[in-house]
Amino acid sequence: MGGLLPENIATLLIDASYLLVAFLFIMGLKAMSSPVTARRGIVVAGLGMLIGTLMSFLYPGMGNFPLMLVAIAIGGGLAWWSGKRVAMTDMPQMIALYNGMGGGAAAAIAAVELFRMTATQPDVAAVHGPVVMALAAAGAFIGAVSFSGSLIAFGKLQGLIKRSFRFKGQQVVNLLIVAATLAIGAWIVASGHPTVESVILFFGLALLLGVTMTLPIGGADMPVVISLYNAFTGLAVAFEGLVLENAAMIVAGIVVGSAGTLLTQLMAKAMNRSIGNVLFSAFGEGEVAAGGTVSGALKPIEPSDAGIMMAFAQKVIVIPGYGMAVAQAQHKVWELCQLLIDKGVMVRFAIHPVAGRMPGHMNVLLAEAGVPYDLISDLDEINAEFETADVALVIGANDVVNPVARTDKGSPIYGMPILNADKAKNVLVIKRGQGAGFSGIENHLFYLDNTRMVYGDAQKVAASLIHAIKAAG
């Protein structure tokens, strides 16, 4: 089989283009770490991907081009269609889905290599030494876990899988699956000429592990898991890059592997959880905790009075939670804030790291509504400012403003960094009903003397607040 160009020219072009790809990826990621240049970053990285893909058609000794084009059209077309349509609130699970596909692709590359070794008379060119086989197997293992694990994460966040499957000794079972997979993998590498059955069993167990590892993890912890699988896929891609001696895959895979690991740690820290905790303990979902005793009463207020309170304030800090996003109220809330800004009120948004479905998700949702990013502050920047705020407006947030995280050592959320809304002169809480937060813990903020509750759908309440402020002149 020949390639599209003479071999030496093709190799030179490919090597040169992969160097460029690596450069563009790193520049792109670097630009993506600042909001000013982020947009340019993804375009730069995208250019790298385009160059790399086009040049790869020139690889010497390749055939099956029609099949390849059909496959790219199917995978790329479906991803384009789904990526353009997905709502911003559903972004975390889409990232999980695309990430799983990458892991699956890495596992598929390994599968082709390993199955080739099972042939009774393997092609001389296809015979790998033990080191290369070990790399292929390692990439296959990580990639397959990332594939099935990400699909489960997608299913859970999308609401396709409703419950968490937990049983006693689950960790032991997972550990046994890990041990069995590693043992078979080691045997495949050591034999140098594995049987077809052993390769199938190897992949089957690795896929099973991704499922059993992910099923018990609760929805709240899912972002950390998705980020971890993102790093896994990066590593798997790098391992298969070493097998194929493909420099672009090695560099991109390792960069994502290390960046993804760091990002996972940052996310876990922002959520006051450790990675080990996420993977091996089953918090994160509906465990009813002792509420502690609350003194005082919930004091409701009409939207019209709340509106007047804000219209005559000097400084308002808005604390949005996932409840606001669920009610699709971010546009109305921004309209309300613009009205206040026009009246000379200073408005800031305070974002807790876990305000959305994953750290940074709420920023995306606010950006979608049109809120400029310089009005948005994170926890460390804004917490000192609550004391000077006339109104803290809490919309659909609960645990992230619960002062017991600071005061009650017995509380499950004790130690979690919170937004100090209770320090503001007045607190307005927009809430659907009287239920407790997602952790099931009573929120002491709601019972404070300076707190007033505005009950109702966040979007409708925001509309009535706008009406009230306009009426106040």
Next chain:
Amino acid sequence: MEGVIALYIVLLAAFTGYEVIARVPVILHTPLMSGSNFVHGIVLVGAMVALGRADTLLEQVIGFAGVVLGAGNAVGGYVVTERMLEMFKSSGERKKKEAA
């Protein structure tokens, strides 16, 4: 590729990845995770090679699946990251846009 050189590449790339992300603000965590998710979509080129060199039907089927998945990772990762980052604008940029 020389084994030792490959190890050097791995080492330097690992440091690069760490350094690039080290000072990223929380507001960009989600888009950046999506962006790094896009970058490992380069697995597509490996899957193309695997399919391009496949001889047996089994290899072709697995290679085909690999290219479908890899293309999905690359294209999907790009589209959602671009959509998210496109929305990040400062007050100044917004005013300019409204004035225009």
